[in-house]
Amino acid sequence: IVNITIDGIPVSCPETTLILDAAKMAGIDIPVLCYHPDLKVRATCRVCIVEVKGQKKFKTACGNEVWDGAEFITNSPAVRQARKDILELILAEHPQDCLKCVRNTNCELQKLARDFGISKPQFANKPNPIPIEDSNGVIVRDMAKCVKCGRCVEVCQEVQTVGAINTAHRSVEYEITTAFDRSLQDTVCVYCGQCIAVCPVGALYEKDETEKVWQAIADADKHVVVQVAPAVRVALGEEFGMAPGSIATGKMVAALRRLGFDKVFDTDFAADVTIMEEGNELLERMSHGGVLPLITSCSPGWINFVETFYPELLPHVSSCKSPQQMFGALAKTYYAQKAGIDAGKMTVVSIMPCTAKKYESARPEINGSGYRDVDVVITTRELARMIKQAGIDFNKLDDQEFDAPLGISTGAAVIFGTSGGVMEAALRTVYEVVTGKELVDVDFESVRGLTGIKEAEVDLDGKKVKVAIANGLKNARQILDKIKAGECDYQFVEIMCCPGGCIGGGGQPHGTTKAVREERMAGIYQADRELPIRQSHKNPAVTALYEEFLGKPLSRKSHELLHTHYHP
Ligand code: HC1
Numbered sequence: 001i002v003n004i005t006i007d008g009i010p011v012s013c014p015e016t017t018l019i020l021d022a023a024k025m026a027g028i029d030i031p032v033l034c035y036h037p038d039l040k041v042r043a044t045c046r047v048c049i050v051e052v053k054g055q056k057k058f059k060t061a062c063g064n065e066v067w068d069g070a071e072f073i074t075n076s077p078a079v080r081q082a083r084k085d086i087l088e089l090i091l092a093e094h095p096q097d098c099l100k101c102v103r104n105t106n107c108e109l110q111k112l113a114r115d116f117g118i119s120k121p122q123f124a125n126k127p128n129p130i131p132i133e134d135s136n137g138v139i140v141r142d143m144a145k146c147v148k149c150g151r152c153v154e155v156c157q158e159v160q161t162v163g164a165i166n167t168a169h170r171s172v173e174y175e176i177t178t179a180f181d182r183s184l185q186d187t188v189c190v191y192c193g194q195c196i197a198v199c200p201v202g203a204l205y206e207k208d209e210t211e212k213v214w215q216a217i218a219d220a221d222k223h224v225v226v227q228v229a230p231a232v233r234v235a236l237g238e239e240f241g242m243a244p245g246s247i248a249t250g251k252m253v254a255a256l257r258r259l260g261f262d263k264v265f266d267t268d269f270a271a272d273v274t275i276m277e278e279g280n281e282l283l284e285r286m287s288h289g290g291v292l293p294l295i296t297s298c299s300p301g302w303i304n305f306v307e308t309f310y311p312e313l314l315p316h317v318s319s320c321k322s323p324q325q326m327f328g329a330l331a332k333t334y335y336a337q338k339a340g341i342d343a344g345k346m347t348v349v350s351i352m353p354c355t356a357k358k359y360e361s362a363r364p365e366i367n368g369s370g371y372r373d374v375d376v377v378i379t380t381r382e383l384a385r386m387i388k389q390a391g392i393d394f395n396k397l398d399d400q401e402f403d404a405p406l407g408i409s410t411g412a413a414v415i416f417g418t419s420g421g422v423m424e425a426a427l428r429t430v431y432e433v434v435t436g437k438e439l440v441d442v443d444f445e446s447v448r449g450l451t452g453i454k455e456a457e458v459d460l461d462g463k464k465v466k467v468a469i470a471n472g473l474k475n476a477r478q479i480l481d482k483i484k485a486g487e488c489d490y491q492f493v494e495i496m497c498c499p500g501g502c503i504g505g506g507g508q509p510h511g512t513t514k515a516v517r518e519e520r521m522a523g524i525y526q527a528d529r530e531l532p533i534r535q536s537h538k539n540p541a542v543t544a545l546y547e548e549f550l551g552k553p554l555s556r557k558s559h560e561l562l563h564t565h566y567h568p
């Protein structure tokens with residue numbers, strides 16, 4: 001423990017504390033731009049500089065730890081002027097088109113410019129004339145707006161270990177780019193969108209497809225159904241001032257109905273179906289000497305990753321399509337038949353916390369209904385934009401319920417939205433199928449939490465099943481390397497591309513940090529506890545689906561509609 005003062009306020013803290021964090025203890029928020037609490041410190045922008053009593057040079061608050069007896073000044077005229085100069089230099093290179101920028105009103109640079117009262121910049125505005133790159137159909141890169149903070153590189157290289165983007169050149173030429181400046185689709189990018197999630201400005205964003213949705217809704221000939229992913233309901237509220245993790249399911253359903261969707265359905269229904277199919281696939285593989293461990297297949301960034309980096313492990317990946325795609329296939333067959341609707345005139349829209357879902361829905365091998373199963377995918381952020389455009393006062397909406405039958409789901413489905421959830425949902429069902437006994441306590445605490453890799457041995461009434469869960473691709477790599485080396489005896493592995501699972505997806509409201517993920521995760525488990533049915537095989541709408549349409553899990557029809565094969 002060391003004793004320091006910050007702007008005259010005494011603070012006692014461990015000597016490994018960053019000046020930035022010590023200042024927080026004194027109730028002082030030092031401005032930052034390149035710093036992100038979840039990422040390695042680069043200290044490149046220098047917006048966070050502070051003065052140290054007795055020293056001539058400024059120090060960065062994010063890049064330096066405190067020492068005993070130090071006296072920091074965060075708010076002297078010299079510090080303020082230096083920060084302002086730094087910001088003005090950044091702004092001199094930055095396009096001044098805030099009005100039509102996707103990050104208008106939640107841009108970190110815009111906020112700093114406002115906080116520092118920069119109204120008449122001292123330097124001429126000369127942005128780099130770099131064209132927008134959006135040919136991949138998922139992620140837009142507007143590098144003219146890049147402030148070179150390096151957060152996207154840090155997340156792509158260190159958290160996801162993908163390495164699709166990197167820094168290049170030095171000095172004034174310094175930039176963030178892909179190898180050989182290629183378009184993103186010609187790189188190893190998996191479309192996880194984590195680079196978008198950490199970008200402080202409008203340099204990276206998802207390809208906006210809200211116009212397609214507006215058009216479908218306005219088309220009287222179209223029957224437009226919408227499905228919402230589990231993790232959206234605990235994050236959407238943030239766009240309307242709610243705390244992270246607030247469960248906004250009822251208001252979200254009401255808003256979707258107001259927007260004009262003909263049916264408001266739930267991806268959670270299809271998540272329950274996934275458990276029926278994947279749970280049986282696991283049992284089938286375990287009893288017939290199939291390839292083990294079985295690895296989950298619902299996270300499309302993870303699928304892109306395994307195809308690119310570990311194609312030899314594809315036989316381990318479940319043949320189940322993701323819930324999003326199962327939903328699309330069932331909407332355009334089962335639901336269309338039941339409701340007497342021409343599937344050719346149906347539009348299926350997904351609301352996803354994920355950018356890779358846009359890519360997944362466009363994959364040719366994924367369609368089973370005879371049409372494109374999911375027509376348009378928009379992110380949580382895009383949905384919020386639509387609600388705002390429609391002038392809907394989200395917070396004043398009364399809660400509403402999803403439509404039947406594809407809106408009926410269980411607690412096992414909602415936990416898909418967080419790391420460990422697919423595993424727990426599967427165990428809740430597999431236990432009862434294997435033992436023939438009722439599961440008294442459905443909470444499998446050992447598979448929960450934000451830890452990167454979780455391992456557990458689950459006792460199915462004497463039969464032991466070894467499972468592992470990884471979230472974030474760096475952690476996935478560790479498990480995959482073990483499987484490749486034949487060093488593990490897991491039977492079932494869950495892999496989610498994004499840190500924390502879908503709650504931390506690349507399409508979620510901006511401002512995702514570890515703390516925010518924790519809140520959203522807590523929201524997911526609360527939503528689970530509040531549901532009357534918490535096991536997928538007890539979902540009456542799923543039972544009806546099998547009785548009326550599919551026959552049984554892994555039936556021929558199930559295989560045609562709900563399973564697929566990925567290719568290296
Ligand atoms: Fe997910 Fe899934 S949990 S992949 O994270 O299996 O995106 O939320 O919808 O499909 O159900 C995402 C979330 C989502 C699928 C389900």
Ligand code: SF4
Nearest residue numbers: 156189190192193195
């Ligand atoms: Fe890297 Fe993911 Fe961004 Fe692609 S989407 S550049 S893989 S962080």
